[in-house]
Amino acid sequence: MPPLRKRPADLLAFAHSYCEFFAKQSGRKLDGFDDPALARLMGYDWPGNLRELRNVIERAVILCRGDQIAAPDLSGLDRSQPNHKGEATVGVGGDASLEELEAAHIKRVLQRSSTMKEAAEALGINKATLYRKRLKLDLDQTESP
Numbered sequence: 148m149p150p151l152r153k154r155p156a157d158l159l160a161f162a163h164s165y166c167e168f169f170a171k172q173s174g175r176k177l178d179g180f181d182d183p184a185l186a187r188l189m190g191y192d193w194p195g196n197l198r199e200l201r202n203v204i205e206r207a208v209i210l211c212r213g214d215q216i217a218a219p220d221l222s223g224l225d226r227s228q229p230n231h232k233g234e235a236t237v238g239v240g241g242d243a244s245l246e247e248l249e250a251a252h253i254k255r256v257l258q259r260s261s262t263m264k265e266a267a268e269a270l271g272i273n274k275a276t277l278y279r280k281r282l283k284l285d286l287d288q289t290e291s292p
């Protein structure tokens with residue numbers, strides 16, 4: 148079977164199916180993807196095929212703040228791209244340790260959340276656990292709510 152990047156119709160069908168599945172699982176109502184997000188999905192190589200697509204869509208559903216998944220919500224596609232500070236981003240399936248991956252994810256959720264309670268809910272943990280993790284992972288207290 149050819150790789151996912153060579154099957155654009157299948158790629159979009161799987162992406163929409165995963166979006167619907169994870170939105171339902173998390174109790175959210177999402178209307179799929181906006182056009183820039185679809186273009187970003189189609190422009191990616193998908194070296195991890197369906198497993199990578201599934202992980203990227205699951206993360207996008209969790210991080211999405213609107214009623215559609217937007218291109219910035221597809222942050223899982225940035226794992227080998229440098230971020231705005233010139234540092235390599237940490238991504239699922241990369242060479243980062245689990246602790247580095249957890250720290251990067253928590254930091255991103257904190258940046259996108261307006262309150263600690265909202266961030267804790269998005270992460271599926273309580274506020275006290277989030278406070279402890281921020282201390283343990285040495286996340287800057289001034290960068291987030």
